Amino acid sequence: MGAAGTVDEAKPQSYYDDIKQKFAEARDLRLRYRPEGTSQYTSELTGALARYAIDPYAADAPARDPIKDEVEVLFIGGGFSALLTAARLRERGVESIRIVERGGDVGGTWYWNRYPGAACDVPSYDYLPLLDEMGVFPPRLYAKGPEIFAHCQAIARRYSLYDLAVFHTTILETTWDKASKRWKIKTDRGDEMTAKFVICANGTLSKPKLSKIAGMETFQGHSFHTSRWDYDYTGEDLENLSDKVVGIIGTGASAVQAISRLGKAAKQLYVFQRTPSGIDIRGDRPTDPEWIERQPPGWQALRRERNLRGRAPNPEKQAEYAAVSREEKIRRQENDNIEHMMRIHRRIEEIVTDKATADALKPWYMFMCKRPCFDDDYLPTYNRPNVRLVDTKGKGITEIGPQGPVFEGETFPLDLLIYATGFEVQKTGIYNQIRGATGKEINETYADGMRTLFGIHTHGYPNLFVMGGYQASFQFNLTFMLQCQGDHIAECIKMTRDGGHEAVDVKPETEEWWVQEVIAHRGKTSRNADCTPGYYNFEGEFNRRQDGTYNGGFAQYYDHMQSIRGKLADHFLFE
Ligand code: NDP
DSSP: OOOOOOOTTSSHHHHHHHHHHHHHHHHHHHHOOHHHHHHHHEEOGGGGGGGTSEEETSOOOOOHHHHHHOEEEEOOSSSSHHHHHHHHHHHTOOOOOOEEEEEOOOOOOOHHHHTTTTOOOOOOHSSSHHHHHEEEEEOSSSSSSHHHHHHHHHHHHTEEEEEOOBBBBBBEEEEEEETTTTTEEEETSSEEEEEEEEOOOOSSSSSBBOOOBBBBGGSEEEEGGGOOOOHHHHOOGGGGGGOOOEEEEESSSSHHHHHHHHHHHHSSSEESSSOOOOOOOOOOOOHHHHHHHHTTTTHHHHHHHHHOOOOOHHHHHHHHHHTSSSHHHHHHHHHHHHHHHHHHHHHHHHHHOSSSHHHHHHOOSSSSSSOEEEEEEHHEEEHSTEEEEEEESOOOOOOOOOSSETTTTOOOOSSSSEOOBOOOOOOOTTTSSSOOOOOOOOHHHHTTSSBBBTBBBBBTTTEEESSOOTSSBSSSSSSHHEEEEEEEEHHHHHHHHHTTTTTTEEEEEHHHHHHHHHHSSSSSSHHHHHHHHSSSGGGOOOOTTTOBBBBBBBBHHHHHHHHHHHHHHHEEEOO
């Protein structure tokens, strides 16, 4: 995804340099306010904070006896990672598949995130997986949360994934038993399950986190996190908020979608902003029936293939670009990026009538330093008389009293406080006490840096596959990446079964090759350090090169996977 700015050659370079300087100042200001980096947040939602983790969508979990049985494939988590991979396993004849899920249904992100306005920013034709297989054409360019959740449920039904699924259940321990070559799984429901293959499909942004704010537990109004929306309190259409004063902390992608709805519904809305999001045009539209008519069978797979390879390069332009120095390439990219961000600024000026509010809503950082947002209702919300932006100028809310948040000596008394403060990032596979062949917990194995092949396999953890973790490629369209991983995992399992093997483990030298690939492609630019803090750059913290995403490009990630799969015996140990 590139910036769509157009560099104006008539502008002197000093114009761009001055803006870059402002970007750096905005970043430095924020880093000074929160030197504690990622530890400014907590996802240990226990004690006084335990209520922020409670599932509001499930009545008390139904009682059931502990399960003590064996399945062939067990998924930790029931979101898209599990659904996509399970579909591929079914196609390969795997019958015994169990999803173990903390929530009350499949769907993952789309089970939890039911805040008003929840929708996906990636076109539905690309984001919704298995459209060819399901025979579905999404009705609009962008799919809304309930439609995506229903699609997840439809996949689970179509591939009979509800049969063995277990909900309201959290896995506590996953231990490899060398003698039986099976994984032993313990849960918070007293289960002792056995599985031949385990797939960690517990999501990239699945654990809600809260900003650690002094006095937050003293707040006497109602409060919840965006991913645990309390419709009993707000009403299904937010109708209960008409006499309520509401505050929301955070202005990331979740908040941006909820705020316009809250603005319409609440008596008064305060938005507590630390760093603005960049808001681009959404332009949602119904799917053109004639376009549907034109699509050949397998249209989504073809579309994904096109997206993977991009447009065929123009050889003349390629040669011209190759001759340009690295510095000049970076300069051009940055100028282009700045033009894009200035277009975002102009859009704010055109829509938001109060100048001070418009200025406060302007993001001062490069495109993609933070998750870009696409919304046509968010900015006009600030023209409403009942909506006030409380811009904390990079500092954030640092104090909450019994009545509400406090900023610069002003208390904002609230009936309802909503935390739109995001999620733990990519802790996939790391927080379920996974012990491999040597008895080592996987965090210990990663103590000196992550070690994987494709972010999926780690030597010493046979028959274990991790999805959506680090050392994998990053894709704005996450489901494409997950589908690519799911196809790979299903194929590895098939080859293990077809070969009559009990276990498959990546060879250490192949794992080492991939670790070096990840290292080689990270840290080539100073971009992470240049960006304003956020979860994309570990809140400005230093991190080892290998403890992040693979930056060699998605097509290359995909091709590497294909080529390793072609020679599985060279890269894996089978038992
Ligand atoms: P984010 O982590 O993106 O946002 C958290 C927000 O909380 C930031 O604005 C952050 O400010 C703010 N914040 C944290 N602490 C404080 C504080 N003390 N005072 C004031 N503000 C504070 O979480 P989201 O849930 O919004 O989004 C997470 C991700 O989920 C997205 O990036 C996206 O990948 C995905 N998503 C996708 C959607 C889509 O497709 N449309 C919709 C929703 C989510 P600061 O920026 O300064 O850190």
